[in-house]
Amino acid sequence: MGRARLYPDEPSGPFPSPPSTIEDREGRDIEIQAPGELTTDLDAVVEMYDRFDPTDRAQGIPPTGEDRIRNWLETIAEESVNVIAHHKPNDDDIDVDSGADSGGDVIAHAMLVPDADDPAAIENNSDIEWELAIFVLQDYQQAGIGTHLLKHLLGHASDVGIERVWLTVERWNNPAIALYERVGFEASGTESFEQEMSIRLE
Amino acid sequence: MNVLVGLGGSDESIKTLRQTIDRTQDVGDDLTIAVLEKPESKRSQDEMYEEANALLSEAGVDADLVRLEGDPGSALVDHAEQGEFDQLVIGGGTLSPMGKIQLGPITEFVLLNAPTTVKLVR
Numbered sequence A: 001m002g003r004a005r006l007y008p009d010e011p012s013g014p015f016p017s018p019p020s021t022i023e024d025r026e027g028r029d030i031e032i033q034a035p036g037e038l039t040t041d042l043d044a045v046v047e048m049y050d051r052f053d054p055t056d057r058a059q060g061i062p063p064t065g066e067d068r069i070r071n072w073l074e075t076i077a078e079e080s081v082n083v084i085a086h087h088k089p090n091d092d093d094i095d096v097d098s099g100a101d102s103g104g105d106v107i108a109h110a111m112l113v114p115d116a117d118d119p120a121a122i123e124n125n126s127d128i129e130w131e132l133a134i135f136v137l138q139d140y141q142q143a144g145i146g147t148h149l150l151k152h153l154l155g156h157a158s159d160v161g162i163e164r165v166w167l168t169v170e171r172w173n174n175p176a177i178a179l180y181e182r183v184g185f186e187a188s189g190t191e192s193f194e195q196e197m198s199i200r201l202e
Numbered sequence B: 001m002n003v004l005v006g007l008g009g010s011d012e013s014i015k016t017l018r019q020t021i022d023r024t025q026d027v028g029d030d031l032t033i034a035v036l037e038k039p040e041s042k043r044s045q046d047e048m049y050e051e052a053n054a055l056l057s058e059a060g061v062d063a064d065l066v067r068l069e070g071d072p073g074s075a076l077v078d079h080a081e082q083g084e085f086d087q088l089v090i091g092g093g094t095l096s097p098m099g100k101i102q103l104g105p106i107t108e109f110v111l112l113n114a115p116t117t118v119k120l121v122r
Helices: A038-051 A066-077 A145-159 A174-183 B011-027 B045-059 B072-082 B105-113
Strands: A020-023 A029-033 A081-088 A106-114 A129-136 A164-170 A186-188 A194-200 B002-007 B030-036 B064-068 B087-091 B117-121
Touching: A020 A145, A029 A145, A038 A066, A038 A081, A038 A106, A081 A145, A106 A145, A129 A145, A145 A174, A164 A174, A174 A194, B002 B011, B002 B072, B011 B030, B011 B045, B011 B087, B011 B117, B030 B045, B030 B072, B045 B064, B064 B072, B072 B087, B072 B105, B087 B105, B105 B117
Parallel strands: A129 A164, B002 B030, B002 B087, B030 B064, B087 B117
Antiparallel strands: A020 A029, A029 A081, A081 A106, A106 A129, A164 A194, A186 A194
8 A cells, every 4th residue: 555646636526415315317316325434324235235236346346145245344334434325215105014214225335445554543534545436236327326426425525534535447347437537536557457546635 | 287476575475475385285386486576565576585485495395486577577477488387376466445356567467468377366
């Protein structure tokens, strides 16, 4: 992690802060929230990843199988910054059997994980770099949710003082690269199978 | 089998060497260890050479140990091409803080250019 990553000179933003409710291109109400800590919503997020089609995995994540998913999320949950999207059921199609689960299922998740050897010792979020990942369940892809969720994650990140965010994306994943470029990410670092990109926040 | 393992100076390289030595002991492969020139690594080429030597002595394994100068991917593939190797072994990538597998440009070059089977060690 000692390698210096390049960041754009110009900051990007401002981005919207959660919570928000947006309507996706299919007319579905999608609620975007930032949980205080992922641990409080862990079960619902594990369930989302358990439903995630493994053909859309990237660079080994998410893992498959509930235990491995839970283990992966628990490892990164504590120090991470998260936004979660729920599909809010319309009043006329609430499933009475689901009872307490009236907030709807988690259908997308985006997070930032600190790039630090000792995350617990972080004093200022602006001191370190944060790695981004975003996953949208297959049935909710290509409806604009990813763009909204990504912008809200960056808005939330800015609110908590994060300035430098990076990610890697498989070099042939043009839709994802286009999405990242739209919000202000620029290619950085060496290209190999994965493309590294970075953004500086206001 | 005649095996060539290429090492930079990272912790990943140490893991790759340990696993390859274990495998050599199990199946009696012929092993050549090439220590590459990667100035940005945690360990210098000399340090990695010494560490590889120590690991070999510790395991009681006989292997050829060489230093390769120049661009690491190219030097390694060239060395594999010159010799009679059946398999080239390199590290299988690092994990990002998120847990993403990352393969660097050297790995990509070796995979796309090596004439032999390539093994990535995880």
